[in-house]
Amino acid sequence: MALALPVLLIGCLLQGAMCQKFQAFLPQTMEAVKGSCVTIPCSFDIERQFESDLDNTCTGIWTQGKHLKFVFESRDPQQSSIKGNLTGVLTRKDCSTTLNNMQPQHSSDYRFRLSCSNRLKYIFTDGTRISVKDDPPSPTLTPSTLEVKEGTVVRLTCSAPAPCLSLPPTLTWTSGLGEVQETLQENLDKTKVKMSVVNFDASHLHHRQKISCTALYRKQDGSTESSVNSSLTAEITYSPKGTTVSVSPSGPVKEHTTVTLTCTSNANPAVKDYTWYRADGGQGASIGTGQTLNINASPDTDPIFCKAENEVGVGRSSNTQIDVQYSPKETTVVVSPSGPVKEGSNVTLACSSRASPAVQNYNWYRVDGSQEITIGTGQVIDFTASRESVSLFCTAQNDLGAGRSNVSHVDVQFAPQILPSSDCNKTVDQVKCSCKTSGNPPPTLHWYLDELPVNTSGQSEIRYVPENGTNVSLITVSQAQWRDHTLLCRSSNSLGSATLQFYFLHVPKTTTESQDLVVVLILVATVVALIVLVCALLFVIRAQKSHQNLLKSQCPSNTSTVAMNQLQPSGEENEVPTTKDEDIYANTTELEKDDVAQPATTSEPNSTSLPSSDQNNTSGAGNSSEETTVESKDAIYSNVTWKRKSKIRKEGDGTNLLDSSYPQEEMSVERGLTGDFVNNAVEMGNLYGQVKPRNVRKESECEYAQVKFRHSAVQK
Numbered sequence: 001m002a003l004a005l006p007v008l009l010i011g012c013l014l015q016g017a018m019c020q021k022f023q024a025f026l027p028q029t030m031e032a033v034k035g036s037c038v039t040i041p042c043s044f045d046i047e048r049q050f051e052s053d054l055d056n057t058c059t060g061i062w063t064q065g066k067h068l069k070f071v072f073e074s075r076d077p078q079q080s081s082i083k084g085n086l087t088g089v090l091t092r093k094d095c096s097t098t099l100n101n102m103q104p105q106h107s108s109d110y111r112f113r114l115s116c117s118n119r120l121k122y123i124f125t126d127g128t129r130i131s132v133k134d135d136p137p138s139p140t141l142t143p144s145t146l147e148v149k150e151g152t153v154v155r156l157t158c159s160a161p162a163p164c165l166s167l168p169p170t171l172t173w174t175s176g177l178g179e180v181q182e183t184l185q186e187n188l189d190k191t192k193v194k195m196s197v198v199n200f201d202a203s204h205l206h207h208r209q210k211i212s213c214t215a216l217y218r219k220q221d222g223s224t225e226s227s228v229n230s231s232l233t234a235e236i237t238y239s240p241k242g243t244t245v246s247v248s249p250s251g252p253v254k255e256h257t258t259v260t261l262t263c264t265s266n267a268n269p270a271v272k273d274y275t276w277y278r279a280d281g282g283q284g285a286s287i288g289t290g291q292t293l294n295i296n297a298s299p300d301t302d303p304i305f306c307k308a309e310n311e312v313g314v315g316r317s318s319n320t321q322i323d324v325q326y327s328p329k330e331t332t333v334v335v336s337p338s339g340p341v342k343e344g345s346n347v348t349l350a351c352s353s354r355a356s357p358a359v360q361n362y363n364w365y366r367v368d369g370s371q372e373i374t375i376g377t378g379q380v381i382d383f384t385a386s387r388e389s390v391s392l393f394c395t396a397q398n399d400l401g402a403g404r405s406n407v408s409h410v411d412v413q414f415a416p417q418i419l420p421s422s423d424c425n426k427t428v429d430q431v432k433c434s435c436k437t438s439g440n441p442p443p444t445l446h447w448y449l450d451e452l453p454v455n456t457s458g459q460s461e462i463r464y465v466p467e468n469g470t471n472v473s474l475i476t477v478s479q480a481q482w483r484d485h486t487l488l489c490r491s492s493n494s495l496g497s498a499t500l501q502f503y504f505l506h507v508p509k510t511t512t513e514s515q516d517l518v519v520v521l522i523l524v525a526t527v528v529a530l531i532v533l534v535c536a537l538l539f540v541i542r543a544q545k546s547h548q549n550l551l552k553s554q555c556p557s558n559t560s561t562v563a564m565n566q567l568q569p570s571g572e573e574n575e576v577p578t579t580k581d582e583d584i585y586a587n588t589t590e591l592e593k594d595d596v597a598q599p600a601t602t603s604e605p606n607s608t609s610l611p612s613s614d615q616n617n618t619s620g621a622g623n624s625s626e627e628t629t630v631e632s633k634d635a636i637y638s639n640v641t642w643k644r645k646s647k648i649r650k651e652g653d654g655t656n657l658l659d660s661s662y663p664q665e666e667m668s669v670e671r672g673l674t675g676d677f678v679n680n681a682v683e684m685g686n687l688y689g690q691v692k693p694r695n696v697r698k699e700s701e702c703e704y705a706q707v708k709f710r711h712s713a714v715q716k
Contacts, residue, residue, distance in 0.1 A: 020048045024112050024124035027189040032102040032132045033226055035219035037164035041190030042095035042112055044124060053120035058090045061113040101220050102132045137161060138228045139215045150238035152202045158213030162192040169215040171196035204238035207268055239313025240267035245306055245320040253297045255326040261293045265308035265315050272310055279303040279319045297324045327401025328355035333394055333408040343414035347385045351394035353403050359396040367391040367407055385412045415496030416443035424502050431477045433502055435489035438470045445473035448488040
């Protein structure tokens with residue numbers, strides 16, 4: 001039984017070889033595009049006895065339908081109803097043929113007939129079904145679906161049938177995928193297919209992207225090209241991508257405002273966990289979980305980021321800094337140069353502050369006790385260092401408020417200075433001296449007695465006491481009776497030194513009783529001096545009052561003010577008053593007697609006839625050249641004598657002031673009366689010399705005016 005099977009197989013093979021028959025090999029069906037060609041792959045076998053008849057006289061004929069209508073003959077293809085050409089070689093048993101410009105009415109069954117000039121004439125029973133369609137079939141994508149993880153290398157193949165070998169389809173992929181390779185391959189049934197392969201790395205950008213392959217078929221009849229495509233949607237799994245943080249409210253927010261942060265990310269599959277972190281240097285400190293996070297806005301808030309995680313991996317957002325607006329904080333003063341500076345040096349101060357929005361105004365102040373004195377504006381100021389400007393601060397201001405720096409102490413160094421309050425106090429048995437000094441660096445104090453250093457000993461004691469920023473050294477010398485000793489206080493630092501000398505005279509010893517006596521004598525002398533001063537003042541006041549009462553008794557009823565003009569004494573007509581003369585006042589008194597007759601006439605203003613200087617001479621009054629009647633008004637005349645202070649001092653020497661003065665006569669009118677004034681020299685008890693009026697400079701100072709009023713009986 002085991003040997004029977006091989007024998008049977010060998011017999012069958014021998015029978016096939018010995019029993020060769022007529023047979024055609026071609027596709028059972030084919031599709032052609034309207035207006036294009038179709039290439040029919042064809043081969044055949046004939047019985048062995050006809051092998052010798054297969055020669056160059058053979059012709060290939062294609063018949064259509066069950067009536068076997070001849071539609072193509074290779075011997076005369078142009079005369080065929082369906083034009084084409086025989087692409088195969090019949091002697092090689094290849095009957096492949098291309099039929100051109102296929103139309104829908106050409107759809108039918110086609111069989112091949114072999115016709116030779118000899119006895120070999122045969123129509124093969126095996127045929128093919130050709131379908132002519134308006135549109136070609138869609139290309140085939142392999143694989144038909146795409147589900148891969150990001151980073152996977154993807155290979156996609158697009159295949160489209162090529163029924164017309166002279167016009168194969170053009171295949172096009174979605175742009176940007178990767179490198180494309182094209183080939184023309186043969187199927188098992190000898191039909192051709194156009195192949196296009198694309199390779200690319202799967203990315204999250206390809207997720208849910210439509211990947212398509214388009215086949216473009218050209219036509220032989222000049223009609224519009226036919227285009228068909230096939231596509232698939234890529235399904236790419238990837239870790240979270242494009243993770244971002246959004247802030248609400250957006251834009252600047254004020255300090256202490258509640259801010260909501262939202263973390264968003266693109267991932268497949270979806271994100272399952274969100275975590276929030278505060279960017280603290282290179283490390284991140286977790287501050288919360290969930291897709292949203294609420295925080296209180298603060299200027300000290302560090303940048304924040306979030307992480308999104310799924311089954312594939314983790315995505316991280318960039319740092320997000322919340323724009324928190326606040327008033328100036330951390331306001332500080334930077335001093336340049338830093339460290340100690342010498343008095344008189346130039347110092348630059350810079351005010352720095354952290355604020356949002358930025359600082360708009362800077363102001364500078366100097367602290368003077370409890371007062372704050374403005375010294376400048378601007379972020380940077382320059383000033384000359386002095387010991388009074390050692391404590392400074394600045395303020396920074398924006399729209400939300402102001403910030404103030406701490407007081408900065410500029411270390412201004414200056415040479416020592418011994419204060420005027422340094423002094424000595426002497427007692428019976430000792431001398432106490434204090435030396436007060438200021439300086440920076442703090443000076444040292446040393447005492448020298450007759451240029452020799454003095455230290456604390458049995459005869460002297462030295463103490464150092466700080467007092468209000470100054471150094472005070474107190475020395476007590478027990479032997480106060482030292483004669484003509486010099487005590488010196490020296491203050492010194494790195495910038496200089498200052499000295500102050502105390503010179504001791506001989507101080508005799510006294511008892512306590514003698515000291516008390518001296519004090520009593522001083523008090524008594526003081527009291528006596530005060531009493532004498534008071535008495536002198538009372539005497540002067542009484543003398544003035546007596547003089548005034550005497551004048552009032554002579555003319556108790558009428559007084560008026562005399563208008564004064566400045567005149568110079570005789571002999572000083574060309575003398576110009578100097579500005580050094582002091583202003584001097586004029587006392588005027590208007591006298592009136594009951595028996596004065598009302599004058600009817602007076603001298604003309606230009607009259608030069610003056611009365612005699614003798615008081616008993618009454619004839620001078622009757623010698624007036626002219627008299628003018630005056631209405632019933634009493635007129636009292638004033639005798640005014642102007643003097644300089646120098647003239648007054650000479651009265652004790654017997655100088656005749658009356659003869660050396662320049663008179664100015666003025667009429668004083670009794671208070672309450674009206675009338676004409678007469679300005680002329682008249683009889684007033686003295687005979688004045690004829691003088692000429694002259695102008696007096698307005699800026700001249702006034703002098704003493706001795707005014708005497710007399711009643712004069714003018715002859716009618």
